[in-house]
Amino acid sequence: SQKIEQNSEALNIQEGKTATLTCNYTNYSPAYLQWYRQDPGRGPVFLLLIRENEKEKRKERLKVTFDTTLKQSLFHITASQPADSATYLCATADNYGQNFVFGPGTRLSVLP
Amino acid sequence: DTAVSQTPKYLVTQMGNDKSIKCEQNLGHDTMYWYKQDSKKFLKIMFSYNNKELIINETVPNRFSPKSPDKAHLNLHINSLELGDSAVYFCASSQDVRGGETQYFGPGTRLLVL
Numbered sequence: 296s297q298k299i300e301q302n303s304e305a306l307n308i309q310e311g312k313t314a315t316l317t318c319n320y321t322n323y324s325p326a327y328l329q330w331y332r333q334d335p336g337r338g339p340v341f342l343l344l345i346r347e348n349e350k351e352k353r354k355e356r357l358k359v360t361f362d363t364t365l366k367q368s369l370f371h372i373t374a375s376q377p378a379d380s381a382t383y384l385c386a387t388a389d390n391y392g393q394n395f396v397f398g399p400g401t402r403l404s405v406l407p
Numbered sequence: 408d409t410a411v412s413q414t415p416k417y418l419v420t421q422m423g424n425d426k427s428i429k430c431e432q433n434l435g436h437d438t439m440y441w442y443k444q445d446s447k448k449f450l451k452i453m454f455s456y457n458n459k460e461l462i463i464n465e466t467v468p469n470r471f472s473p474k475s476p477d478k479a480h481l482n483l484h485i486n487s488l489e490l491g492d493s494a495v496y497f498c499a500s501s502q503d504v505r506g507g508e509t510q511y512f513g514p515g516t517r518l519l520v521l
Contacts, residue, residue: 326507329509336515339512344509382448384450388507395452396452397449397450397451399449400448
């Protein structure tokens with residue numbers, strides 16, 4: 296069955312640096328990959344989507360890449376701020392919405 | 408205006424009881440979902456409904472029964488609650504089920520079974 300992993304359970308970085316989070320998948324060729332942010336006590340909030348035929352997507356300080364050869368997506372937050380501290384989840388599915396799976400999440404802490 | 412709302416926000420109950428969680432979305436979406444997030448924060452899809460029809464039913468005990476009276480509502484009924492059912496349950500909706508549609512999540516219902 297398909298499996299999705301995120302590189303680390305927790306990541307601490309200094310304010311102003313670039314945070315890089317990794318999402319790896321196996322036994323699977325997803326049509327797209329999404330990234331969500333989840334704050335404590337709240338539901339996930341959608342951030343970015345990247346499709347299998349796209350290499351890179353950007354939105355303000357966020358950048359996502361999708362490497363179907365490595366079966367990996369990288370999520371970057373540039374000029375990170377303490378307000379970026381949250382858990383970040385990646386999620387994939389095929390184009391029919393089947394096999395929708397969330398990764399376990401990476402808890403990012405941006406230290407002032 | 409709340410896009411996806413759930414009630415109740417907290418639910419504390421005894422083992423063996425039956426309980427329901429309600430979900431409503433005012434986004435005009437066709438697809439709604441139920442997720443379970445356990446103590447390790449793993450978010451797992453349970454059910455997906457498209458236009459009131461069940462399209463995804465993951466391996467979930469049949470004590471869990473979703474009901475969609477119309478496409479704006481998806482309720483979750485749980486019979487004979489067990490300790491392991493304690494978790495946060497999230498409802499979500501999307502415009503469609505296909506093509507990577509963004510999912511909009513509710514605030515969650517924190518269920519504690521004693």
